[in-house]
Amino acid sequence: MKNFLPLSYIELSSKNLIHNIKQFRNLVKRGTRISVAIKGNAYGHGQNEIAKILEPYVDYFQINSKEELELLRKSSKKAVLLFGYVQKKDLAQVIKLGCILAVFSIKHLKEIDKAAQRLNVKQTIHISVDAYLGREGVLVDELPKFLKEIKKCKFIKMTGIYAHFANIEDTSDFSHAQKQIREYQEALKLTDAFGFKNLQTHISATSGILIYEKETGKNSLVRLGIGVYGLWPSERLGLLYRNKMELKPVLSWKTKVAQIKVLPKGRTIGYGLTYKTRKKTKIAIIPVGYADGLDRGLSNKGEVLISGARCKIIGRISMNMFTVDVSNLPKVEIEDEVIILGSQGKEQITAEKMAKQIDTINYEITARISPILPRIIV
Numbered sequence: 001m002k003n004f005l006p007l008s009y010i011e012l013s014s015k016n017l018i019h020n021i022k023q024f025r026n027l028v029k030r031g032t033r034i035s036v037a038i039k040g041n042a043y044g045h046g047q048n049e050i051a052k053i054l055e056p057y058v059d060y061f062q063i064n065s066k067e068e069l070e071l072l073r074k075s076s077k078k079a080v081l082l083f084g085y086v087q088k089k090d091l092a093q094v095i096k097l098g099c100i101l102a103v104f105s106i107k108h109l110k111e112i113d114k115a116a117q118r119l120n121v122k123q124t125i126h127i128s129v130d131a132y133l134g135r136e137g138v139l140v141d142e143l144p145k146f147l148k149e150i151k152k153c154k155f156i157k158m159t160g161i162y163a164h165f166a167n168i169e170d171t172s173d174f175s176h177a178q179k180q181i182r183e184y185q186e187a188l189k190l191t192d193a194f195g196f197k198n199l200q201t202h203i204s205a206t207s208g209i210l211i212y213e214k215e216t217g218k219n220s221l222v223r224l225g226i227g228v229y230g231l232w233p234s235e236r237l238g239l240l241y242r243n244k245m246e247l248k249p250v251l252s253w254k255t256k257v258a259q260i261k262v263l264p265k266g267r268t269i270g271y272g273l274t275y276k277t278r279k280k281t282k283i284a285i286i287p288v289g290y291a292d293g294l295d296r297g298l299s300n301k302g303e304v305l306i307s308g309a310r311c312k313i314i315g316r317i318s319m320n321m322f323t324v325d326v327s328n329l330p331k332v333e334i335e336d337e338v339i340i341l342g343s344q345g346k347e348q349i350t351a352e353k354m355a356k357q358i359d360t361i362n363y364e365i366t367a368r369i370s371p372i373l374p375r376i377i378v
Helices: 014-027 039-043 047-057 066-072 088-097 106-119 140-152 175-193 206-216 235-240 351-357 362-367
Strands: 009-012 033-037 060-063 080-082 100-103 123-128 156-162 200-202 221-224 251-256 259-263 281-286 303-306 309-314 322-325 337-344 347-349 375-377
Touching: 009 047, 014 033, 014 047, 014 206, 014 221, 033 047, 039 047, 039 362, 047 060, 047 066, 047 375, 060 066, 066 080, 066 088, 088 106, 100 106, 100 156, 106 123, 106 140, 106 156, 123 140, 140 175, 156 175, 156 221, 175 206, 200 221, 206 221, 206 235, 281 309, 281 337, 303 322, 303 347, 351 362
Parallel strands: 009 375, 033 060, 033 221, 060 080, 080 100, 100 123, 123 156, 156 200
Antiparallel strands: 009 251, 251 337, 259 281, 281 322, 303 309, 303 337, 309 322, 337 347
16 A cells, blocks of 8 residues: 555544544443534544544534535535534525534524525524633523524524533633533523423533533533544543543654755754754655644754654744754665654654644644645545
């Protein structure tokens, strides 16, 4: 197979992905439905590739846009939660493609009802509640008015109501989370009082599953995101579950050495003259850059794996290439495998370490990987 591999590509482990979904399936209460978030190109992993593997293991896929829904429908008929805003002109299209729409304003609700009426179908919705998150969603004080409007909509069927935790993964102070839970429970009481029964309720993403939901089944649906990809929502949660649950990274980012040469002492490397060799230095040129999603902030900080050894990035990362010091590798050759993310031998480059180096989160490290790079399932 190696002779047919692209120059740079993303390798997806179906074995690890299935392992991870089973870990969470075992963690939640029996009967709890699982929606897996494949928005943002499945957090950079590859939307339809991930959907193809997970189709038999999940109840819903969660996406953010019309474009993601159109792409998904090319390969899957699985039930879909579309939780991003859909503009008025696109409503008919998403209704035809089939999905459950999130609604968070009366104006949007009415537009959905009109679009569904024109198609002569009932459109299923979930209400998004802003339970002290401060993003999209209906404020609880405004919920009675909202529910009255839903009852007037003859082409709307409300089947769910949800909220989202703001800060549960990286703190031991759960006072704000408890405040959110109380607010969400008030919303549930209101919907019940207005006659909306047997609704799907959901508030927990990966961190909420690990901390709040677990085997108790407080809600009928959970929204699994970062965890299914083998990444922890925070370092704290990874440590908390260290001896209880193993998550396995699904993604490896691989490429090959494009050039090898030796530079004399005192030679600058790359744009901006940010690195100067202190001695005779053997370098390798790696054909990946910030256009591929490798953050420029890793210049003079990051590492890659070649021949099972760590090699430091020296100089600035360019749009399509960067340089590494391979002075410690006597036998390195052109087209040797390079690991940007993943394992090689006994060494590993993780999204978490990369994120720490540039003061961001593991979500962003993978989500920014270019969708142009081929995804290969193994």
